Amino acid sequence: MTKRRKITLSVVMIAPLLVLTYVAFNGWHLIPQPFITYGGKGSMADTSVAGSQYRQYCAGCHGNDMKTFVNHEWKFGKTRSAVFKAIKYGYPVTGMPAYDVTFSDKETYNLTDYLLKGIAVTAAAPVEATKGPGVFQTDLLKIKIDTVARAGKIPWCVGFLPDGDLLVTERGGDLYRIGMDRKLQKISGVPQVMAKGQGGLFDILPHPDFSSNQLVYISYSKAESGNTGKSTTAVMRAKLEGTALSEQRDIFVARPYRNTEHHYGGRMLFDKNGYLFISVGERGNENKSSQSISNDLGKIHRIKEDGSIPEDNPFVSTKEASPSIFSYGHRNPQGLSVHPVTGAVWENEHGPMGGDEINLIVAGKNYGWPEITYGINYNGTPVTDKTSLPGMEQPLHFWVPSIAPSGLAFVQGDKYKGWEGNVLSGSLKFRWLSRCKTDGNIVSAEESMLKEIGRMRDVRVSPDGYIYVTVEDPGYVLKLLPVYE
Numbered sequence: 001m002t003k004r005r006k007i008t009l010s011v012v013m014i015a016p017l018l019v020l021t022y023v024a025f026n027g028w029h030l031i032p033q034p035f036i037t038y039g040g041k042g043s044m045a046d047t048s049v050a051g052s053q054y055r056q057y058c059a060g061c062h063g064n065d066m067k068t069f070v071n072h073e074w075k076f077g078k079t080r081s082a083v084f085k086a087i088k089y090g091y092p093v094t095g096m097p098a099y100d101v102t103f104s105d106k107e108t109y110n111l112t113d114y115l116l117k118g119i120a121v122t123a124a125a126p127v128e129a130t131k132g133p134g135v136f137q138t139d140l141l142k143i144k145i146d147t148v149a150r151a152g153k154i155p156w157c158v159g160f161l162p163d164g165d166l167l168v169t170e171r172g173g174d175l176y177r178i179g180m181d182r183k184l185q186k187i188s189g190v191p192q193v194m195a196k197g198q199g200g201l202f203d204i205l206p207h208p209d210f211s212s213n214q215l216v217y218i219s220y221s222k223a224e225s226g227n228t229g230k231s232t233t234a235v236m237r238a239k240l241e242g243t244a245l246s247e248q249r250d251i252f253v254a255r256p257y258r259n260t261e262h263h264y265g266g267r268m269l270f271d272k273n274g275y276l277f278i279s280v281g282e283r284g285n286e287n288k289s290s291q292s293i294s295n296d297l298g299k300i301h302r303i304k305e306d307g308s309i310p311e312d313n314p315f316v317s318t319k320e321a322s323p324s325i326f327s328y329g330h331r332n333p334q335g336l337s338v339h340p341v342t343g344a345v346w347e348n349e350h351g352p353m354g355g356d357e358i359n360l361i362v363a364g365k366n367y368g369w370p371e372i373t374y375g376i377n378y379n380g381t382p383v384t385d386k387t388s389l390p391g392m393e394q395p396l397h398f399w400v401p402s403i404a405p406s407g408l409a410f411v412q413g414d415k416y417k418g419w420e421g422n423v424l425s426g427s428l429k430f431r432w433l434s435r436c437k438t439d440g441n442i443v444s445a446e447e448s449m450l451k452e453i454g455r456m457r458d459v460r461v462s463p464d465g466y467i468y469v470t471v472e473d474p475g476y477v478l479k480l481l482p483v484y485e
Contacts, residue, residue, distance in 0.1 A: 050114035053107070057099065057378060058115075060353065060402045060429045063455050066118045067473045073196075083112045094197050095262030095284050097378040135483060138435075138449045140418040142483035145453070148468070149178050149477045155470040156266075157407075157458045158477055159204040162211045168470070168477055171200035175218070177243055178477070189238065189245030194223040194231040197261025202233075205268045205276075206240075207305065215305075216240045217276065219266040222253060230257035232296075233264045233280045237307070251307025252324065254296035258283040263332040263350075267408075272343040275302050275310060277326065277361075279333030279347065286370040290329050293321040298369065300333065300347060300361055302326040314364030329367035329392065335408025335425060344441075346396075348405040348425050351375035352383055356402045357395035358423070360441055368392040374400055397436060397443035404428035407458035413465030416482050426456030426469060433459065433469065453478075 055064060062068045076082055076091060087108050090098030103111065134145045152170035159167040166178040167187075172195050175187040193200050199221030207215035215237060222234035235252040238245040263281030270276055282289040282298030290298030293315055301324040302313055315321035335348035345361040355375025359367055372386045374395075388394060399405070405425040414420065423443075425434040431452050437445040454471030461467055467480040 048114070049107075050110045053103070053111055054114060054118075056401075057102070057353070057380075060378075060404050061095075063429065063431070065431075066115070066122045068455075069115070069119045070123045070473075078116075080109075080112055080116065083115060084108055087111060092284065093260055095260065099379045101381060102379040136450045136453075139447050141416060142485075143450065144481040144483050145450075146479040146481050147476055148479050149176075149182055149184055151176060151184065151470070151475045151477050153475050154200075154457060154472045155475040155477060156201060157203045158460050158468050158470055159206055159216070160460070160462050161206055162463075166468075166477065167204045167206070167216070169201045169204045169218070170475065171195065171202070173201050175201065175204065175245075185243045187240070187243045187245060189248060191218060191220050191222070191234070191236045191248065191250075194221045196221075196231075198264060199231055199261055202264065202266030203268045205270065208270050208274065214239045214241055216245070217251075217268055219268055219278065221264055221266075222250070224257040228257070228259075230259045231261075232257045232283075233266055233278075235268065235276075235278055235307075237305075249307075252278055252301065252303055254280045254301075255322070256295060256297075258285060258297070260284040265330075265333045267333060267336040267347075269336040269338060269345070270305075271338055271345060274305060276305060277302050277336055277345055278324075279330070279336055279349075281332035282330065282369070286331065290331065290369045291366070291371065293318065293325055293328055296322050296324070298328060298330045299325045300327045300330060300336075300345075326363055327361050327365050327367060329365075329369050329371070331369040334406045337408040337410055337423070340410050340412045340421070346408060346410075346423065348408045350404060351398070351402055353378050353380070354400040354402055356399040356405050358397040358405075358408075358425070358436070358443065359393065359395050362393070365393050366391060367395075374398045375402065396441055397446075403430050403432075403434060405434070406456060407460065407469070409459045409461045409467070411467070412461055415465040416467070417484075424459045424461075424467065426459045428455045428457065428472075431455055431471075450480075 076086055088100050090096045136143045151168050154171040156169045156171045168176045173193045175190045176184040177187055202219040205217040207213055218236045221231045224230040233254045234250050236248055237251045238248040260283045263283050265279035265281040267279040278301045280296055280299050289295055303324050309323045315325050316323045330349055332350040333347050337346050347361050348358045350356055351373055352375040355373045370383050372389050372392050373383050374387055376382055406428050407426040409424045411419040411422045423436045423438055431454050432448045433450045435447045435449055436443045456469055457472055458470040469478050
């Protein structure tokens with residue numbers, strides 16, 4: 001065989017293998033596609049690889065429709081290379097994890113292009129003018145949506161005044177009063193917030209005896225003095241008269257301050273004994289925070305209405321402990337509510353990717369984070385191989401995949417037939433309302449309702465028994481009205 005024939009035969013044998021290798025590397029496309037882009041907005045109907053990856057790894061924080069990105073502060077840049085770098089290496093200060101162990105560079109570029117295309121499509125879409133009227137069919141009831149008010153971008157919570165007025169916080173730093181005419185009146189004297197990342201103005205809670213003392217409690221992200229760039233979760237008490245706050249005083253400031261911009265917690269409630277409970281997230285420093293009672297992070301705290309410490313708090317006599325701690329081992333508690341029958345405090349909190357929880361809060365108990373969890377890290381690596389350990393509490397209910405719960409409320413009264421005593425959690429990720437049927441301390445069933453209504457930030461039950469929710473971007477306060485035919 002001649003030398004030329006040998007070379008020709010080798011090329012003929014090798015060529016198909018080279019073509020197959022090229023096509024596989026190119027995503028099984030024959031035409032060169034170094035950076036594949038995908039249409040759509042990350043909707044549930046998108047079956048592309050990048051779309052699936054976005055829903056699995058990104059939607060829990062940013063939502064399926066990418067609306068949170070439209071007016072996002074791109075502090076590290078919005079160019080293709082900057083977004084690629086953010087996905088690959090992450091930014092721990094903002095809570096953005098690194099996905100270098102999860103995606104290849106090719107996958108990261110594909111996800112980058114998918115993200116930038118989705119943001120452009122979402123930004124060009126018309127803004128919804130209203131969230132209602134509309135009717136949703138649930139398992140037991142029809143629910144009509146009554147749009148109470150448009151309230152900025154992220155209405156974080158709603159509170160109820162004895163005269164029927166509503167108070168609404170907007171995470172950017174504004175507090176509003178909504179009267180019977182449903183017009184927003186801006187309230188002066190709110191605390192200065194550090195509105196970065198997940199920081200801002202959080203909960204608003206009127207004192208149980210507001211009619212006689214006009215006191216309200218406001219949780220917020222407080223900047224450390226000296227322009228250090230650090231912040232923490234704080235609670236201010238003030239007097240509200242009309243649309244003005246006065247006599248402002250911080251009665252709780254979590255220690256230490258951190259330079260991270262996420263996991264503040266910030267929920268509050270008064271229990272049936274008049275104690276104020278406050279949730280504080282671990283600020284992304286779980287290995288140094290949640291399991292140590294020498295700091296305030298990753299905890300549920302209990303104080304008196306004036307900020308002093310109850311004498312029977314579980315760690316009040318422990319030398320190294322923060323005396324306001326009521327329970328510990330939490331990640332990012334985003335809902336607190338009092339059981340209407342037992343008076344016990346229930347809480348929900350964000351897990352990582354999977355492992356969101358509903359917990360019954362008991363004095364002195366350890367709820368496990370990060371030693372035990374039903375979730376994994378956002379990049380797909382394990383947090384731990386344990387879901388239980390001696391001395392650590394199990395959740396009453398947990399979600400896999402995560403729903404990103406926000407707000408927690410028990411249905412009370414007879415307005416919603418068949419829902420009595422059920423516990424409600426909003427979902428930031430899936431844009432719905434979760435209704436959990438309870439039997440004592442057992443969650444026996446769950447229904448996902450009001451699907452695609454919006455990223456639900458808060459759910460509360462008013463003194464007269466109606467359910468109110470807030471949704472994000474654009475922000476609305478909504479009232480849920482049962483329809484009986």
